[in-house]
Amino acid sequence: xxxxxxxxxxxxxxxxxxxxxxxxxxxxxxxxxxxxxxxxxxxxxxxxxxxxxxxxxxxxxxxxxxxxxxxxxxxxx
Amino acid sequence: xxxxxxxxxxxxxxxxxxxxxxxxxxxxxxxxxxxxxxxxxxxxxxxxxxxxxxxxxxxxxxxxxxxxxxxxxxxxxxxxxxxxxxxxxxxxxxxxxxxxxxxxxxxxxxxxxxxxxxxxxxxxxxxxxxxxxxxxxxxxxxxx
Numbered sequence: 001x002x003x004x005x006x007x008x009x010x011x012x013x014x015x016x017x018x019x020x021x022x023x024x025x026x027x028x029x030x031x032x033x034x035x036x037x038x039x040x041x042x043x044x045x046x047x048x049x050x051x052x053x054x055x056x057x058x059x060x061x062x063x064x065x066x067x068x069x070x071x072x073x074x075x076x077x
Numbered sequence: 078x079x080x081x082x083x084x085x086x087x088x089x090x091x092x093x094x095x096x097x098x099x100x101x102x103x104x105x106x107x108x109x110x111x112x113x114x115x116x117x118x119x120x121x122x123x124x125x126x127x128x129x130x131x132x133x134x135x136x137x138x139x140x141x142x143x144x145x146x147x148x149x150x151x152x153x154x155x156x157x158x159x160x161x162x163x164x165x166x167x168x169x170x171x172x173x174x175x176x177x178x179x180x181x182x183x184x185x186x187x188x189x190x191x192x193x194x195x196x197x198x199x200x201x202x203x204x205x206x207x208x209x210x211x212x213x214x215x216x217x218x219x220x221x
């Protein structure tokens with residue numbers, strides 16, 4: 001099953017051609033998913049990440065079928 | 078319903094009345110609430126409206142978790158978060174946090190904590206429309 005990739009807010013506009021889903025590879029990480037989905041763009045330092053709706057770090061593992069999301073600092077409230 | 082995200086405008090007084098009505102009458106002596114309302118200016122520019130984007134499912138999960146953590150952390154009967162998404166106009170409420178407790182200290186403390194936690198953890202992003210034309214993402218929260 002592919003990895004679903006979601007990118008939100010200003011970050012989505014920065015990488016408008018990013019792939020919405022990609023195939024998983026061995027020893028995959030959040031940062032690797034970003035690089036493959038964006039065609040090699042380096043993950044910006046300030047970006048927040050989640051896997052299956054839980055906050056995660058760029059070095060955390062990703063598996064087949066996961067939903068991986070990337071977003072800028074949150075500004076609710 | 079301790080946490081709700083929705084596009085519909087809400088009235089804080091109505092939400093607070095429903096929140097209190099769901100608790101045992103006479104069981105609490107203090108209700109603290111905070112309402113965040115959209116301003117018509119930001120960073121020196123006049124603002125005519127904004128769109129609040131969120132991450133469906135994750136936002137709701139994070140808010141519910143914050144309410145659950147507040148119940149553990151503070152001596153309160155219950156807590157409430159209501160948050161708008163979508164298009165919002167100046168003067169409209171964006172967010173409501175509230176807590177009920179036996180005495181005022183826990184209600185005040187929990188209400189402030191709920192607000193600070195959601196501002197740091199819940200995936201919402203504001204894009205404001207400028208009176209002079211165009212729009213821009215709000216890049217960071219105000220310090221408080």
